[in-house]
Amino acid sequence: MTPDCQALLSRLCPLHALIDEAGNVISMGPTLAKILGSTEQAPLFDLFVLKRPAGLLDPKALLGTRTDRLLLAPKAFPKLRLKGALYPVQSGAVLNLSFGLSVKDAVDTFHLTQQDFPAADLAVEMLYLMEANALAMTAAIDVTRRLQSARQRAESASLTDALTGLLNRRGLDSALADLKQAPRPCALVLMDLDHFKAVNDRLGHGAGDHVLKHVARLLREHTRKSDILARCGGDEFTLVMPDISATDLGGRLDGLISAVAAPITVEGETCCIGASVGWSLIAPEQLDRFDEILEITDKALYQAKENGRSCHVMSRVA
């Protein structure tokens, strides 16, 4: 190769090595020299580990195979993976290398500048893009985090159960606080679903959610607009119904329990659940003892389950 030719090669491909027939690197481009830290002539495989094609130990065999899908790592920097292509020339070959995706690592490690890349090379554009992309990503992650935390704040401040649209425990507490401000006689109704766990286990949580929504709909149908309906976790429902007689409530509960017991079809499968209910009537002056009454009513609910489920039991509040 003439000196002119070699100078041109160094400018166009600063990351090249010129190899003789015996497999020795006899000259190299300026960027490769910067990476290897020396321009001394040396056998190719003293300078590089050949990762692809693997198992080739004789440089002369490599020169014979003429491949443009080489993968090499400098022995001094084994982590740097260089893509390579080999072009046979008179009395040897030119090995042209590229940083590929490790360009950023290479720039960091060897303090490369714009001059280390050919003028028409896209490496600098790629570095720009990587840096810009990292910044844009940071902004996007920042937005997502803020949205997430806003959502969490909104959820924890919410009074309704997202699944059924009934009140959640916070909503129930807040409705009870209102009731205590203007006390009225009311009924407390605790309802548990029977065989609900079996639906979840057999058909999955999606089906379970479907059943809960269905039950919430039935609850609305069998109560009045002014009643307080809440789901306080799992399949437990709490109702507070102001100004209602035992007879009216008994009739509504009978209707509700038989409606819940009717088979439901979820995703082509039939589910049979039931509802057990414990309830009590609370006088206005008893509202202050709500937690105590809740415990007594819970015992009535337990009694309803003992009685064979799908029924309601009234508890007497002393």
Add this chain to the structure above:
Amino acid sequence: MHGLVNCAIERFVRTTYGDQQWRTICAAAELSEQRFEPLLTYSDHITQAIITSASQILKRSQEEVLEDLGSSLISGADDAAVATRRLLRFSGDGFVDFLYGLDDLPDRIALAVPDLRLPELTVEESRPDLFFVRVGDGWPGFLQVIRGVLRAMADEYGVLVLIDLFDDGPDAALEVQVIEISYAAGRAFTLRAG
């Protein structure tokens, strides 16, 4: 207008004039919110209202406010300015190189933020040391912002330049005259992120 533009104006006012001035400007512009999401798009009226009220409150012409905004994008000490000037330095090895690269700037920015489309920028070289920079339609006042950017970038590269408004009409352009190419040391730049 892209949220990033509003965010840039907000950062410029807060760092240069303080939080209180920003609140006053927002109140004068009758904005419902005083902060913007960088990745959302807002009505152009909002941006125009901020600039108008900033000019009134700060008692400076809109042109001056916009030029300072442009220069603050580059020359501040905050992380955001460091990031922008690094990104802009990728477009050229020297100031003249950077001027040549201005044609590509809108595309270069869209590569990073695809929905942020800057008006077209064209650079005409009339002598090796005299350039005319023009901007396309879309963002009123954009030429002033670019004027500030060029002033700050010249500092970055350590180049002494004179930037004048050439013709105020529809063919408005910035006349950039390079007086001395290596006037000061300029700020060091490496491809390597800091």
